[in-house]
Amino acid sequence: MEHSVAEFIRFDRITKFYGPLCVVENLDLGIEKGEFVSLLGPSGSGKTTLLMMLAGFEQPTSGNILLDGTAINDVPTHKRDMGVVFQSYALFPHMSVGENVAFPLQMRGLGKADIAGRVARALDMVQLSALVDRRPSQLSGGQQQRVALSRALVFEPRVVLMDEPLGALDKQLREQMQLDIRDLHRRLGLTIVFVTHDQSEALTMSDRVAVFNKGRIEQIGTPRQVYDEPATRFVAEFIGETNLVEGVVDAVQGQEANVRLVSGDSIVSAVSGTVTPGQTVFLSIRPERVDLSEIRGDARNCLETEVTDSVYQGDHLRVQLQNAAHPLIAKLSRRSREFPPGTKVFAGFSAGDCRVIAP
Amino acid sequence: MPMKLTKFAFASLTILFLIAPLIAILPLAFTSSVILTYPIPSWSLRWFEELFTADAWRRAIVNSLIIGSGTTLLATVLGTAASLGLRNRALFFRGSIRTLYLLPMVVPAVVLGVGMQVLLAGFGLTNSYAGVIIAHTVVAVPFVVVSVTGALAGIDERVELAAESLGASPLTVFRRVTLPLALPGVLSGAVLAFATSLDEVVLTLFVAGPNQRTLARQMFSSIRENISPAIAAAAFLFIAATVLIGIVVVLSRSMLAKQR
Numbered sequence: 182m183e184h185s186v187a188e189f190i191r192f193d194r195i196t197k198f199y200g201p202l203c204v205v206e207n208l209d210l211g212i213e214k215g216e217f218v219s220l221l222g223p224s225g226s227g228k229t230t231l232l233m234m235l236a237g238f239e240q241p242t243s244g245n246i247l248l249d250g251t252a253i254n255d256v257p258t259h260k261r262d263m264g265v266v267f268q269s270y271a272l273f274p275h276m277s278v279g280e281n282v283a284f285p286l287q288m289r290g291l292g293k294a295d296i297a298g299r300v301a302r303a304l305d306m307v308q309l310s311a312l313v314d315r316r317p318s319q320l321s322g323g324q325q326q327r328v329a330l331s332r333a334l335v336f337e338p339r340v341v342l343m344d345e346p347l348g349a350l351d352k353q354l355r356e357q358m359q360l361d362i363r364d365l366h367r368r369l370g371l372t373i374v375f376v377t378h379d380q381s382e383a384l385t386m387s388d389r390v391a392v393f394n395k396g397r398i399e400q401i402g403t404p405r406q407v408y409d410e411p412a413t414r415f416v417a418e419f420i421g422e423t424n425l426v427e428g429v430v431d432a433v434q435g436q437e438a439n440v441r442l443v444s445g446d447s448i449v450s451a452v453s454g455t456v457t458p459g460q461t462v463f464l465s466i467r468p469e470r471v472d473l474s475e476i477r478g479d480a481r482n483c484l485e486t487e488v489t490d491s492v493y494q495g496d497h498l499r500v501q502l503q504n505a506a507h508p509l510i511a512k513l514s515r516r517s518r519e520f521p522p523g524t525k526v527f528a529g530f531s532a533g534d535c536r537v538i539a540p
Numbered sequence: 541m542p543m544k545l546t547k548f549a550f551a552s553l554t555i556l557f558l559i560a561p562l563i564a565i566l567p568l569a570f571t572s573s574v575i576l577t578y579p580i581p582s583w584s585l586r587w588f589e590e591l592f593t594a595d596a597w598r599r600a601i602v603n604s605l606i607i608g609s610g611t612t613l614l615a616t617v618l619g620t621a622a623s624l625g626l627r628n629r630a631l632f633f634r635g636s637i638r639t640l641y642l643l644p645m646v647v648p649a650v651v652l653g654v655g656m657q658v659l660l661a662g663f664g665l666t667n668s669y670a671g672v673i674i675a676h677t678v679v680a681v682p683f684v685v686v687s688v689t690g691a692l693a694g695i696d697e698r699v700e701l702a703a704e705s706l707g708a709s710p711l712t713v714f715r716r717v718t719l720p721l722a723l724p725g726v727l728s729g730a731v732l733a734f735a736t737s738l739d740e741v742v743l744t745l746f747v748a749g750p751n752q753r754t755l756a757r758q759m760f761s762s763i764r765e766n767i768s769p770a771i772a773a774a775a776f777l778f779i780a781a782t783v784l785i786g787i788v789v790v791l792s793r794s795m796l797a798k799q800r
Binding site for chain 2: 236237238257258259260261262263264265267269271272273274275284285288289329332333336342
């Protein structure tokens with residue numbers, strides 16, 4: 182198989198069975214050096230299993246995992262040189278913070294003075310120098326995860342693997358840690374594979390997001406691509422909120438298609454895959470891309486609707502609409518005027534703000 | 541309130557029921573009389589003196605220590621290894637194998653004793669220290685397995701995976717992570733194994749020769765031959781040793797816990 186030279190990690194037709202259950206199915210994925218890739222998906226979609234295979238905790242049933250061009254299927258975990266961060270922190274409870282961080286360096290046979298220096302720097306990096314002699318049980322969850330992070334980075338591993346590392350933290354701390362990890366990634370040029378089921382986390386942190394479903398990758402791309410150009414219905418629904426409207430393709434011109442909705446309206450929409458006239462498709466329209474006005478505007482797509490409900494949610498106004506055949510949701514900026522239920526409005530959006538998805 | 545009082549009374553009575561035999565025997569250790577009965581004419585330490593000077597008793601104490609140490613060592617190693625093996629979830633018939641390990645706890649000691657004698661005779665191990673230690677180990681291993689399995693169950697598997705990913709070979713993971721974390725359970729198991737060996741009479745009757753008389757065995761035979769208060773003194777020694785070991789275990793456990 183041809184792979185690009187810069188490719189650092191390659192999953193080559195990986196399949197994994199647990200008994201009769203197929204958790205990863207014939208999966209191909211390449212990751213470049215210095216890249217931050219998130220594996221995003223619901224639980225049971227195979228993302229954690231893939232990470233465990235990369236770490237060497239699990240063996241693929243078939244297929245190869247290549248690191249820097251060499252197959253590592255037969256390399257045991259302790260020789261793979263990968264730092265792993267778990268959701269449960271997995272610190273050594275019988276060792277102090279300093280001893281925890283020193284552990285990987287001792288395993289590599291470094292001298293005492295060298296170890297002390299590196300541990301100090303690694304703890305400094307996560308602002309925990311003052312807690313070097315504490316036991317993990319004396320730390321908060323956030324502090325424990327930062328110790329785990331510095332322990333996974335201190336030996337300068339070739340790859341850093343993170344398995345839902347922020348899942349056990351509360352929302353505010355989680356958002357802070359997201360930015361901290363992103364910052365570390367940029368500063369140290371790390372290659373990070375990050376498993377999460379939280380789509381906003383994946384969008385915030387990653388260079389690329391791989392969306393998993395039932396042991397397969399549904400789509401891989403930049404956060405902008407997977408959000409704005411969902412390739413499948415699953416991706417459109419899993420990442421963010423979306424309006425899915427059924428219709429039939431009338432005509433295709435280049436990257437745009439005319440779609441006739443059940444209500445009879447005709448919509449011009451961007452297409453990512455290939456569709457043919459006469460095909461039944463879904464349109465994905467992001468609620469925040471919909472504009473409302475009481476007069477028919479100059480937007481290319483315009484649906485005549487009636488407001489059924491309108492909820493003020495602090496940072497935005499959420500309006501539920503209904504036209505002849507479809508419900509529709511619009512998220513409006515909070516500066517927008519109120520739309521009381523019963524108001525007749527036109528919902529407008531551009532062709533680039535909706536996407537044709539083949540079912 | 542009456543409910544509380546009833547509970548308290550019931551608990552007290554149960555405890556009394558459990559320790560009444562101890563209360564009955566212990567004062568007799570300090571009697572000056574030559575027979576093992578109440579009332580006690582006057583207090584004396586002569587039976588402790590007898591215990592440590594009379595040849596039969598002294599040898600019994602030494603034998604108990606030799607056999608007890610041997611059993612502790614062997615049972616702790618085997619029981620810990622078994623517990624580690626039983627962690628493997630992919631193991632076929634894992635539940636059944638675990639039950640097999642616990643079987644000696646419920647099989648009548650007489651049955652085990654007969655089987656053990658036949659078996660050890662086949663290997664020429666009757667009337668030897670090794671034979672007695674092997675016999676005691678069989679009944680001591682279940683206690684170690686229960687204790688160590690409990691300790692291992694408390695270890696987050698991901699901690700060991702993390703150690704492996706940080707560059708520790710499986711052996712190093714065991715030495716630096718698994719064993720230190722399971723140590724309280726291993727220690728308890730060792731103490732239970734020692735106590736089991738100390739206390740074991742039935743198997744000893746079957747497999748031990750006159751040279752391997754343990755303290756328990758000696759007490760058992762001397763109560764039939766001459767009911768001397770030396771038995772009470774030996775019993776006192778037993779209980780004192782048990783309490784001491786218990787205190788050591790509790791202290792070391794709390795020290796280990798404080799480290800966490």
